[in-house]
Amino acid sequence: MPGYELMGREELAEIQDIFDHGAVLFRHGFDGLRQGRYKVKDFEAAMAAKLGTGHGLAVTSGTAALRVALAALGVGEGDEVITQAFTFVATVEAIIESRATPVCAEVDATLNLDPADLARRITPRTKAVIAVHMLGTPARLREIQAVCDQHGVALIEDTAWGLGGALDGRPLGTWGVAGTLSFDFAKTLTTGEGGMLVTNDAGVWARAAAWHDHGHENNPALPRWEDSRASSGFNFRMGELAGAVGLAQLRKLDAIVTAQRAHRDALWNAIHDLPGIQPRAVPDGAYETADALVFFVPDAAAARRCRAALLARGLATKILPEATSWHFAGAWTHMPELVRAHGGNLATAFPQSARWLGRAVSMPVGVTLAADAPARARLALTEALTEVRVDDVAPQLQAA
Numbered sequence: 001m002p003g004y005e006l007m008g009r010e011e012l013a014e015i016q017d018i019f020d021h022g023a024v025l026f027r028h029g030f031d032g033l034r035q036g037r038y039k040v041k042d043f044e045a046a047m048a049a050k051l052g053t054g055h056g057l058a059v060t061s062g063t064a065a066l067r068v069a070l071a072a073l074g075v076g077e078g079d080e081v082i083t084q085a086f087t088f089v090a091t092v093e094a095i096i097e098s099r100a101t102p103v104c105a106e107v108d109a110t111l112n113l114d115p116a117d118l119a120r121r122i123t124p125r126t127k128a129v130i131a132v133h134m135l136g137t138p139a140r141l142r143e144i145q146a147v148c149d150q151h152g153v154a155l156i157e158d159t160a161w162g163l164g165g166a167l168d169g170r171p172l173g174t175w176g177v178a179g180t181l182s183f184d185f186a187k188t189l190t191t192g193e194g195g196m197l198v199t200n201d202a203g204v205w206a207r208a209a210a211w212h213d214h215g216h217e218n219n220p221a222l223p224r225w226e227d228s229r230a231s232s233g234f235n236f237r238m239g240e241l242a243g244a245v246g247l248a249q250l251r252k253l254d255a256i257v258t259a260q261r262a263h264r265d266a267l268w269n270a271i272h273d274l275p276g277i278q279p280r281a282v283p284d285g286a287y288e289t290a291d292a293l294v295f296f297v298p299d300a301a302a303a304r305r306c307r308a309a310l311l312a313r314g315l316a317t318k319i320l321p322e323a324t325s326w327h328f329a330g331a332w333t334h335m336p337e338l339v340r341a342h343g344g345n346l347a348t349a350f351p352q353s354a355r356w357l358g359r360a361v362s363m364p365v366g367v368t369l370a371a372d373a374p375a376r377a378r379l380a381l382t383e384a385l386t387e388v389r390v391d392d393v394a395p396q397l398q399a400a
């Protein structure tokens with residue numbers, strides 16, 4: 001979650017560059033005035049180069065990136081799109097906005113999509129699958145891609161948490177036909193609000209680019225207001241100020257992920273041998289962004305004790321165990337489309353996911369880590385898992 005931790009002069013310099021050269025805040029046109037400054041286009045090109053993918057399309061949010069990806073794939077009424085029961089509501093919202101039916105599959109010990117359950121939920125109406133790399137750990141993409149290929153279904157990667165991660169050396173977001181990124185204020189890179197679609201498929205990119213811009217094809221032979229169009233669309237264009245911030249942030253990506261991984265390791269080394277702690281499963285070949293340190297404890301009561309003990313020691317948890325209301329489909333009774341798709345009862349629809357999530361604890365990891373944080377984490381979790389308050393026994397330990 002560190003994009004905002006490193007917000008500074010570099011971002012300001014990119015914005016200043018716009019104001020020093022015509023102050024054009026729109027991604028298109030005004031070519032004479034802007035003196036060669038195209039921050040959104042540069043950000044797209046830089047991200048595509050960084051990920052080794054053909055194209056990037058910057059949009060206004062990660063949610064918009066998902067909606068645009070579904071539009072570019074022609075998803076609509078009568079189609080089903082499968083995602084996972086542990087994700088942010090945005091993934092399902094984008095499917096509902098596409099007028100498709102949202103279906104959630106179970107997560108496994110990776111806390112990402114369970115390929116076996118995915119295979120069970122595919123029907124002749126399934127048009128796309130959205131796999132999510134929750135909290136920076138790669139989904140089982142090899143197996144998920146194989147299921148999608150077997151059924152001729154498109155794979156989209158919701159890479160809101162996964163930017164900077166990889167599986168088998170291949171960046172997350174570049175396995176599926178499209179990957180979507182989020183640059184909201186809690187993500188690895190931030191533009192305040194923002195997102196991007198990345199793809200190797202020129203056709204998907206062209207349809208997405210038009211759809212996010214009211215259907216404009218940006219035909220170079222025509223002035224914009226006489227532009228050609230082949231589909232309806234919407235306005236999800238990123239503005240130049242966000243593009244400028246994104247360009248500066250992207251240069252920090254490697255340093256951010258390197259720092260997060262070191263801090264995640266320092267925290268894990270301090271707690272891994274405590275009784276009852278079990279690591280989150282990670283696919284072989286994964287390179288995690290280490291956006292969070294996630295582990296399992298024996299039961300839900302222990303998970304709640306861990307959260308309370310961490311807070312008492314000035315530390316925090318991130319989503320798990322406390323915030324599953326926004327991140328677990330079993331709680332989304334406010335989404336009638338989802339409720340209908342799961343037989344009218346979400347509460348019992350995802351027992352496997354509920355079991356894993358109920359005893360999971362997630363600690364935020366950032367670019368900065370207080371020197372004593374690993375020791376405090378150990379004290380807090382020792383108390384929570386042994387139900388003994390360390391301060392009470394510390395004098396005896398010292399005396400011994």
Ligand SMILES: Cc1ncc(COP(=O)(O)O)c(C=O)c1O
Binds near residue numbers: 091132160161
């Ligand atoms: C898994 C996931 N997908 C999509 C989004 C949506 O991103 P944004 O907030 O940029 O719309 C989020 C945001 O937290 C997310 O966690």
